[in-house]
Amino acid sequence: MRLLSAIAREPLDRPPVWFxxxxxxxxxxxxxxxxxxxxxxxxxDPAIASAITLQPWRRFxxxxxxxxxxxxTPLEGLGIDVAxxxxxxxxxxTIGEVAALDSLDSGAVDFVGEAIGLVxxxxxxxxxxIGFAGAPVTLAAYLLExxxxxxxxxxxxxxxxxxxxxSDALMSLGRSMHTYLGSQIAAGADVVMLFDSxxxxxxxxxxxxxxxxxxxxxxxxxxxxxxxxAPHGPHLxxxxxxxxxxxxxxxxxxxxxxxxxxxxxxxxxQGNLDPAVLLTxxxxxxxxxxxxxxxxxxxxxxxxxxxxxxxxxxxxxxVAAMVATVKGExx
Amino acid sequence: MRLLSAIAREPLDRPPVWFxxxxxxxxxxxxxxxxxxxxxxxxxDPAIASAITLQPWRRFxxxxxxxxxxxxTPLEGLGIDVAxxxxxxxxxxTIGEVAALDSLDSGAVDFVGEAIGLVxxxxxxxxxxIGFAGAPVTLAAYLLExxxxxxxxxxxxxxxxxxxxxSDALMSLGRSMHTYLGSQIAAGADVVMLFDSxxxxxxxxxxxxxxxxxxxxxxxxxxxxxxxxAPHGPHLxxxxxxxxxxxxxxxxxxxxxxxxxxxxxxxxxQGNLDPAVLLTxxxxxxxxxxxxxxxxxxxxxxxxxxxxxxxxxxxxxxVAAMVATVKGExx
Numbered sequence: 001m002r003l004l005s006a007i008a009r010e011p012l013d014r015p016p017v018w019f020x021x022x023x024x025x026x027x028x029x030x031x032x033x034x035x036x037x038x039x040x041x042x043x044x045d046p047a048i049a050s051a052i053t054l055q056p057w058r059r060f061x062x063x064x065x066x067x068x069x070x071x072x073t074p075l076e077g078l079g080i081d082v083a084x085x086x087x088x089x090x091x092x093x094t095i096g097e098v099a100a101l102d103s104l105d106s107g108a109v110d111f112v113g114e115a116i117g118l119v120x121x122x123x124x125x126x127x128x129x130i131g132f133a134g135a136p137v138t139l140a141a142y143l144l145e146x147x148x149x150x151x152x153x154x155x156x157x158x159x160x161x162x163x164x165x166x167s168d169a170l171m172s173l174g175r176s177m178h179t180y181l182g183s184q185i186a187a188g189a190d191v192v193m194l195f196d197s198x199x200x201x202x203x204x205x206x207x208x209x210x211x212x213x214x215x216x217x218x219x220x221x222x223x224x225x226x227x228x229x230a231p232h233g234p235h236l237x238x239x240x241x242x243x244x245x246x247x248x249x250x251x252x253x254x255x256x257x258x259x260x261x262x263x264x265x266x267x268x269x270q271g272n273l274d275p276a277v278l279l280t281x282x283x284x285x286x287x288x289x290x291x292x293x294x295x296x297x298x299x300x301x302x303x304x305x306x307x308x309x310x311x312x313x314x315x316x317x318x319v320a321a322m323v324a325t326v327k328g329e330x331x
Numbered sequence: 332m333r334l335l336s337a338i339a340r341e342p343l344d345r346p347p348v349w350f351x352x353x354x355x356x357x358x359x360x361x362x363x364x365x366x367x368x369x370x371x372x373x374x375x376d377p378a379i380a381s382a383i384t385l386q387p388w389r390r391f392x393x394x395x396x397x398x399x400x401x402x403x404t405p406l407e408g409l410g411i412d413v414a415x416x417x418x419x420x421x422x423x424x425t426i427g428e429v430a431a432l433d434s435l436d437s438g439a440v441d442f443v444g445e446a447i448g449l450v451x452x453x454x455x456x457x458x459x460x461i462g463f464a465g466a467p468v469t470l471a472a473y474l475l476e477x478x479x480x481x482x483x484x485x486x487x488x489x490x491x492x493x494x495x496x497x498s499d500a501l502m503s504l505g506r507s508m509h510t511y512l513g514s515q516i517a518a519g520a521d522v523v524m525l526f527d528s529x530x531x532x533x534x535x536x537x538x539x540x541x542x543x544x545x546x547x548x549x550x551x552x553x554x555x556x557x558x559x560x561a562p563h564g565p566h567l568x569x570x571x572x573x574x575x576x577x578x579x580x581x582x583x584x585x586x587x588x589x590x591x592x593x594x595x596x597x598x599x600x601q602g603n604l605d606p607a608v609l610l611t612x613x614x615x616x617x618x619x620x621x622x623x624x625x626x627x628x629x630x631x632x633x634x635x636x637x638x639x640x641x642x643x644x645x646x647x648x649x650v651a652a653m654v655a656t657v658k659g660e661x662x
Contacts, residue, residue: 150481153642156607161615203584203605235565235584253534253566274534276487284492311484 002063003128003191007225007246007268009301015293016063017326018130019319021309022056023068026316029055039084043069044111050118057127059316060323064128064191067116067184071134071195072142074180077108080143092146095158098169104176106183113187120188128191131184135196135228136173136214137207140166152201159206170210174217185224193227194218194245200232207236215243227270231308237262252276252307256295268301273322275306278314282321282331289325333394334459334522338556338577338599340632346624347394348657349461350650352640353387354399357647360386370415374400375442381449388458390647391654395459395522398447398515402465402526403473405511408439411474423477426489430500435507437514444518451519459522462515466527466559467504467545468538471497483532490537501541505548516555524558525549525576531563538567546574558601562639568593583607583638587626599632604653606637609645613652613662620656 002016024030033042033052042048052068072082072090078101083089106113112131120129134142137155144154158166181192199211211230219226229249230236237259240248247268250259252275260269277288289304296302304326310319321331333347355361364383365373373379383399403413403421409432414420437444443462451460465473468486475485489497512523530542542561550557560580561567568590571579578599581590583606591600608619620635627633635657641650652662 148481150479151639151642153607153610156605157610160605160608160619161611200584203586205586232563253531255534255536274487274491276484277491279484279488280492288491308482311482 001126001128006303011300015302015304017304017323018062018064019306023052025312026314027055046111046114046118049115053119064130065119066130074109077104087148088142089147093143095162095165095169098143099165104179106179113183116187116189129189130191131189132193133177133181135194136170137199137211138197139173141198152198159210170214171217174214177218191225196230199230204235212242256292270303270305272307275308275310278318285318285321286325289322332457332459337634342631346633346635348635349393349395350637354383356643357645358386377442377445377449380446384450395461396450397461405440408435418479419473420478424474426493426496426500429474430496435510437510444514447518447520460520461522462520463524464508464511466525467501468530468542469528470504472529483529490541501545502548505545508549522556527561530561535566543573587623601634601636603638606639606641609649616649616652617656620653
């Protein structure tokens, strides 16, 4: 399995390629399915979720399929109602309320495991199924704000003003996400990824004190390779390997070679083409893709990916040009 | 003038203190004025704008007053209609349209200079008046999106896909902002600050190629000390001094001492208390303020400020505790 080999830093003739939000609105076949089903109905129905998960593999023959779901999905299993409008929306919680949440009953979200099982059955043996969860700090950021935010000030206020309750809340979410990721592995996920989308809002000292132990609680002891990704976090790169994951995602802000050196070459790296590149034209896409490959310099352990999720306005031809370039196919 | 001495890195008994968005919604006297005048009417009326500008000085006796205005205000002088809802909203432009804009006719926004003159007349001689402008990359980010964005993908697409038109557009905006800042200095501003709020969305290489020369065009040759601030930009710190400003703002993501070392001790630094601290309580505020002062370690050239604009929900007592701590007053 090419993705697993890359994570194990084995030599490969080319890096594996997949990309964040690859099963999403830029795909006409995705929009077709979503014209008939709401986002949450699609996530909750294993047949629909697995079909969507496979769409980018069918179209681009990518090396991995990440389960169609959302980082907020397992919060249902904690008794939290989340609407998608289209971003997550919920009643804001206090940090004490988050700390008092029960542990995850993964049976409440076993539709995710069922979807993973269906994907694993359809996908060739050499392609990986990726499960995922939101990292505790990122989940708490949404729970405290009641949705998205440009600043996530409530998280930052909790970290500063109520550090003990914040640690309790994050460790509790970490244990629940550990249960959730374990259930995805049991269902057939070959790799799991922890998305810490808003960890970069914290200072490095706060990240080390709050985000790091909670991310470790989510990942430690899982029976599959792990990837940790904190976008918008160039200030965290020197510290991030303390998470203990096998691979680290990096956004587009620093060259891949510099980011890899700062994380450490004893870990695999995943990234880091700016998704804005995919809004240009195939020639520009090929040249920017080659630049990332050149920065990786064939070093074992590179997983080609974007530096952030693909944009919904992305032309299909540009995605095809990116994948073909990674595969060494001439235009 | 304490602020000018700090920018010149002269020894002082304590750093000057002011803070971003200090004339804003957290102040009851600001809300009172705004209950009678729209944001844009207040900005355009020199009597109202100067009165608002002076409010935080009257209440907290801070060392500087930054003119009440918006980075989008001078775009009026380029023939662009901007509404505030409350963030800036306008018809999205192409990068070619931005490049084709005329140079700023600063007479079209001379109400800003009039307000600065009124503030200068009211403020004691030892307090500074700060003028400001948006940096070209940040202005272009808003112009291309037609307002705010979490990703500013249109800016990133332009940089990648249309680099020559983007350079032209940014240099044109840089020249216009040079004119605008010069007019503020002529009107009485003692210091000018260039806000590059979204420069951190660019990779470091892109920042060096696009943001840097345009920021230099805005600042080079001005007849007053200058401050450059790119929040969300820890990946830019090693390069930022190439802007040629006298002082650099830093956000809350790295300790002040580390950020200062990376920028270079031959420049003054402004920052970097997380505004989330001001959402807690006076004891926490005092302790966090002292931590920033300890990181600055009395080194000449520190301007105490926040790492980002103050939040509208901030309690007044917390602001007073911060200012008193910087001034060495016991609670």
